[in-house]
Amino acid sequence: MDATQVLRVELGLVITFCLLRPAAAQTRMPMPGERLVSPAVEAAPLPRPEASAAASDIPASTPVDLPAALELTLSRNPDLVAIRQSLPVSSAAVAVARRFPTSLNPTVSVDARPWTFERNPGGGSRPLEADVTISWNQPIELGHRRAYREAIARAAYNQAEWRVLQAELAALVQTYRLHQTATYRRGKLRVAQQLADFNQALVQIVQRQMQANQASPADVSVAEVENQATIQQLAASQQDYVAALTELRQQMGIPEFAGSIEPSGRLRVPEPVTPGDEENLLHTALASRPEIHAAAAQVAGSRAAVSLARADRIPIFSVGPVYERDESGTSFYGIVASTPVPVLNAGGPLLRQREAEYRRDVVALEQTRQRVRAQVKATLVKWNQVQQLVARTQATIEPIQAETARMERLYKAGQTDLIRLLQVRGRLIQAENAQLDALWQATQAYADVLTALGGTPLVGSVEADAARALPVPSNGDTHKGQARTRD
DSSP, X not given: OOHHHHHHHHHHHHHHHHHHSOGGGOOOOOOTTOXXXXXXXXXXXXXXXOOOSSOTTSOOOEEEOHHHHHHHHHHHOHHHHHHTTHHHHHHHHHHHHHSOOGGGSOEEEEEEEOOEEEEOTTSSEEEEOOEXXXXXXXXXXXXXXXXXXXXXXHHHHHHXXXXXXXXXXXXXXXXXXXXXXXXXXXHHHHHHHHHHHHHHHHHHHHHHHHHTTSSOHHHHHHHHHHHHHHHHHHHHHHHHHHHHHHXXXXXXXXXXXXXXXXXXXXXXXXXXXXXSOHHHHHHHHHHXXXXXXXXXXXXXXXXXXXXXXXXXXXXXXXXXXXXXXXXXXXXXXXXXXXXXXOSSOOSHHHHHHHHHHHHHHHHHHHXXXXXXXXXXXXXXXXXXXXXXXXXHHHHHHHHHHHHHHHHHHHHHTTSSOHHHHHHHHHHHXXXXXXXXXXXXXXXXXXXHHXXXXXXXXXXXXXXXXXXXXXXXXXXXXXXXXXHHOOO
């Protein structure tokens, strides 16, 4: 794997953390080429559960903000922990490919016949000296087979590296999605709870007004119906929040906190920044997407497999010295050579298979690039549109809140009726839900942008402190960290 490509992709993951972490909470960022979580490094600390005032059988909530959720996912997600174990296996395969296979070990042949007899003409037999043959055979392969086997193993190792990086990026984006979704559902639950509290208080106010002959029984019935409807809506919102929490807890994969983790923080969207035109973003995505580099490594391995198949058509012959002493005591010294005759199978079918596999992998690589191009263009359009939606909803929420507060004052002063108050209050709830929906759609669109750009979030805002904390890659920063070290 090229060091510049590794720096580009992993620095993108570092910037992703900066975008999602407030400036005041910044910690030391990894150096370029250093993995965010190394298998040999101690995992991220577990969150501390908050003390619960309820009964002891009710689990205490464990608030986890977005940066902590991402770190815990990288270090403790079971899928990531398992897939990282493929790197030592691939590294060991490279070490094996560097050496000759066991089939090329020399062989020693000893043929001893100590009981040799010669028949006498007059009858009987007489013993002769032992007949001994000793030979040393060394198989010799031509065609640079070892170099091709090592190239195949290195390509497989590079592919494993990119697959691990792709899994880490996918896990980060999925945790971001689920954390923001749980935060969104918590906001929807808060709005439903506020509406339920308002309608419950309104029922009590209307009942007091009816006792004072200031409201009719019909007003009480209307207020009670609205109250019961909001109670049902509150129960549905609670269930949606529990479902979102379940998905987040399963994604993080921490059994001891699987029933208590809850998201903390607010639903926020990075501010849009246009770093360049669409062509620059496409170039960045093509240079950063792990699946493209994994497909390129597969092409390199297939190319080396074609060369190895061509080399395998050259027979592996054996040559070595031989010593023989016959029964008369005569000694012979010479050289023995043997080679298979490629008559039944000259290696042509295997070569054609490897060439077909190579063409298949080349087409797969090109189609992966085409898919990335389409994904980048589509996600950028979605991102720009959702930013406009967020701006529109935020611009309309404040006037609606002001008008609702004014209508509540008019109702308390007896200058308007209950129906109009409920209508205005319902419009406010719709506006708040629309704002939450727009923010949630923006977070999902931003997650799509992160995926499309290969972990290099060029769309988003980086605080000044976070930007200064980022290391600048230099020509000497080509080390790859402990998990990237090769044999």
